[in-house]
């Protein structure tokens with residue numbers, strides 16, 4: 001499948017057929033072929049776009065330019081001026097956004113393309129700093145529902161299990177099961193922790209939730225606390241997120257004022273309160289066990305698992321650690337039910353996923369779409385494709401501990417299962433796009449630099465391995481590498497996977513192996529420059 | 534505060550937020566997440582408020598919100614008007630903000646060049 005820089009949508013409905021749409025389309029295709037643009041421009045027939053009485057319509061993407069009343073004679077001008085030279089012919093009628101013409105939100109390319117929003121549904125419509133606006137837009141309705149309908153904690157856990165919600169922090173563990181295990185674990189005091197450390201490079205999804213809808217997170221944690229039997233919750237926020245911390249604290253204060261937090265939530269007798277803990281900027285503190293150590297006031301060294309936090313968490317008490325995005329799904333699941341949640345996404349991965357699109361794309365930003373959306377759609381339809389008309393080379397999925405995907409895997413579906421089949425991971429949902437000019441060995445070098453900086457140094461394989469890998473990648477980059485070094489790198493990363501204490505050292509293999517497996521020729525070329533080899 | 538009290542506040546505020554019941558005709562929301570602020574959303578907000586004050590528009594509410602993810606189009610401003618599609622503007626500089634007040638809010642003509650989305 002080729003990648004087209006431009007798509008022309010030809011809406012076919014009664015009106016446009018009468019106006020001669022097929023003749024326009026035929027000429028358009030003919031002219032595109034004549035000009036040798038067949039590999040770059042694709043003509044697509046579509047249904048009605050809701051513009052009435054404006055003759056034949058052509059919609060050009062990614063510019064989202066609407067030509068109206070197009071006649072067969074206009075076609076050459078559009079192809080020669082617009083498609084070939086990138087100039088919009090001034091003599092033609094067009095409406096870049098024909099608001100008065102009754103044009104609905106028809107946006108097929110770009111970040112405004114239709115999305116399924118659950119966790120970020122209203123964060124941009126209401127003030128996160130005004131609890132009254134939050135209430136008016138449906139905030140805390142789920143808490144209200146649970147107490148009004150007298151749902152038991154078990155019923156809440158069952159609902160979350162039924163919904164199929166899985167952790168969005170990377171590992172994809174079923175949230176209902178985690179809550180159930182925490183509820184069932186023996187312990188006088190239990191805790192719920194929101195992991196808002198968001199350290200994965202290129203990821204900023206949790207920040208948008210924290211900044212845009214902090215009350216949603218509070219609501220989810222009240223529900224979670226009630227479900228697992230915790231009276232105390234912590235939000236561990238990345239220290240760099242100044243605005244998130246400020247808005248979160250303000251929201252907590254307001255929630256206390258409205259007795260949504262406190263010794264008796266809404267006078268139901270259920271006690272629950274929240275506290276923010278500010279992280280100090282270590283990537284490893286995003287790992288739940290290191291996070292817990294850090295919360296306890298110690299150095300953020302990860303613990304050996306098992307035991308898991310659900311039995312031996314904060315202060316060795318049963319603790320549920322959930323990611324921000326995971327939690328942000330909870331209120332709507334309670335409001336709208338498990339069956340509703342399962343209508344989105346795939347069989348084994350229900351719901352939506354937030355993706356951050358960055359790198360060499362036309363429109364970097366964030367989207368929320370159904371689980372299982374194809375990567376191609378995310379990059380080309382939402383991200384607007386590769387910037388500057390350059391060719392696609394690779395996408396790094398899931399941040400530093402993610403994988404490099406080559407062009408041939410662009411059609412992979414973005415859910416835990418499909419990605420696993422393709423030896424990839426969803427990770428944090430970051431999609432970093434690289435164009436043809438990107439050097440993969442350079443990219444890997446920068447990732448390894450990150451790892452060497454972020455290793456906690458507790459275990460030897462990771463402490464030494466990350467630095468050895470960095471050294472080898474540096475040599476390749478400087479033209480001093482040898483071809484054998486490539487396999488040494490693989491070997492090292494695989495050894496680290498088997499022997500490191502925690503998932504940080506264990507996951508270095510993901511970027512290393514995917515980079516080398518998919519772009520080996522580039523590494524060999526880099527090594528080939530070496531005079532020593 | 535009890536469950537019933539919460540419900541009452543919710544209902545009361547819902548009414549206030551519905552433009553047709555409240556005093557305001559238009560609600561202008563400025564995206565004030567980190568990206569928006571970094572791109573100049575505070576200045577955009579100030580320009581909107583200033584222009585609205587200058588023209589003595591009494592039926593316009595300006596408020597802030599978080600970010601929607603349109604990082605490449607910040608600052609983002611959305612105009613909600615009762616009975617009309619909401620209009621989302623991107624890359625709203627101080628000048629464009631003033632233009633939105635003058636042309637969209639006063640005369641009802643959206644500033645087409647800066648529109649990035651129309652909803653509803």
Ligand SMILES: Cc1cc2nc3c(=O)[nH]c(=O)nc-3n(C[C@H](O)[C@H](O)[C@H](O)COP(=O)(O)O)c2cc1C
Pocket residue numbers: 166167168169170171172173195196197198199200283284285286287288289321322323324326327502503504
């Ligand atoms: C090195 C490392 C960094 C991590 N960083 C984060 C993070 O920033 N945010 C997060 O939610 N989970 C992070 N995790 C995953 C957490 O350990 C944990 O799985 C997650 O918080 C569980 O929440 P979930 O079930 O809702 O996904 C990280 C894991 C590792 C090994």
